[in-house]
Amino acid sequence: MSNGENLPPIRRILISLDASASGTAALETAVALASRMEAELLGLFVEDVNLLRFAALPFAREMSFFSARIRRLDIVGMERALRAQASRAEATLIETAGRQRVRCSFRVVRGEVTTQLLAASQDIDLIALGVTRRQFHRISPTVRGIIDATRSSVLLLPTDARINAPVTVVYDGSPASIKALSVARQLSQMQEGILTVLFTEKTESPKAEVAEQLEGSGLVVRYRSLPSADMAGVAQGARREAAGTLVLSTSLCLKAGALEYLLEQLDCAVLLVR
Secondary structure, three states: OOHHHHOOOOOEEEEEOOOOHHHHHHHHHHHHHHHHHOOEEEEEEEEEHHHHHHHOOOOOEEEOOOOOOEEEOOHHHHHHHHHHHHHHHHHHHHHHHHHOOOOEEEEEEEEOHHHHHHHHOOOOOEEEEEEOHHHHHOOOHHHHHHHHHOOOEEEEEEOOOOOOOOEEEEEOOOHHHHHHHHHHHHHHHHOOOEEEEEEOOOOOOHHHHHHHHOOOOOOEEEEEEOOOOOHHHHHHHHHHOOOOEEEEEHHHHOOOOHHHHHHHHOOOEEEEEO
């Protein structure tokens, strides 16, 4: 048995649910991932306390997207709207998960979005976050707060992105990159069975090390060297290989601005592994 197979598997996935297009697309991807990994899916709907605070202000107004009519907001109306959104989110979760026979649960909480997601992620292996293109390229405070504070891996999904082939993983021989390789192995087996490994100059014998980790996987493995070990090199390598999904250790993105730079350069799903 390879070392990669001894690593803890992904067994519980948390998905933040809302009514946006990015949230719906992220749910579909999270369900497919949970199905492949035989994982349980937890859907969380957060009644954003900041929206309720805003609705309580005397000058709070809402403009209809379709009619351009302006109406006054109030707490009662906002609570009613949030309950309706939560009901739709729960129904969508049950329907989507049911089609692939994925075990799921649903929870509604009230509070700050980042705080509630972090609280729910205590015993979670992976957090799936749907983000708009704008948020993907300019990380929102909510997404940044989760990435910085959670002990779980985080999957960032732009609106029209999925876990697509080719799966590409950054490998430098560190324990964190070994775990990233293990996750990338599972994702590759969901796709075309092809895995691209981007290795740094720090790795003396990447092919031998990776072959040991992937023993018995049945994958076709392509090896490519990175032009540099920084985010510019990672982004260049991922673009060169037309990565459909990029997997890398969160530790590679700890430097200020590193993740933001990477996301500005790419349009694919990005999985940050802890």
